[in-house]
Amino acid sequence: MEIHNIETLREEHQWILKPIENAIKEIEKLPFYMSMEKINTVAELFPITRQLFHHSVTFPKAIGLMLSTTSVENGYLYKMYSEHAFEEATHHLMLFDWMKKNNGVKEITELFEEKANSATNNCINLGYQLAIERDYELWIVMINLAIERAFLSLFSILNDKVNKLCVGHEYFSIHVVADVGHSLSGLEYLKVLDPKSRKGSFLIKKSLDSLSVWTTMIHSWIDVNLRPHFNNDGLIIKNNILN
């Protein structure tokens, strides 16, 4: 997609991008981001990255499943899914490489034996569920526009952090660039909607729901049980701290 097109699409789709941006700003004020500021050693990052690994290793599969359940009539979407799956395909190996180099893990099997926790699984399962339901609109708003945007915010912080700790790695730096593209991917297949219309407000709500699930996931990585609820402007209306 050309730059001009991206900018035009970005403007046209403010009806959904704006609430998502608002929600990201809200999420960045929550305890996970506060705790990141206090991290001074690479070892403190491993509980986070060990769970992140499970998201990373399953994501290309969910995208592949989405591609494989797409009807032939919607074959124009193949390229979007296949490019995304290809780009994510080796990220878990990069993350393992970083953890191994910094003595966070010895063998990749250790990570597979540990498994994803239930909050990480809930986020992973959003992708699998959408693939089974074959809902490409929800896929674009929940996975691309919302979750990839949230990961962009996370990776910007993580990339700065690992650089500061002198343990920078391609895994982190690549996401600061790649997730800009991933978080806008699919915009061209979305209709421009009135945010107050039934369909428009439904898609906004679902995108913010997925950010809720994502936020609970990253907080589980620091042992905080939290679930934010957003209004359709992307502002937190209720922030349930569950423990």
Ligand SMILES: [Fe+2]
């Ligand atoms: Fe990735």
Ligand SMILES: [Fe+2]
């Ligand atoms: Fe991504």
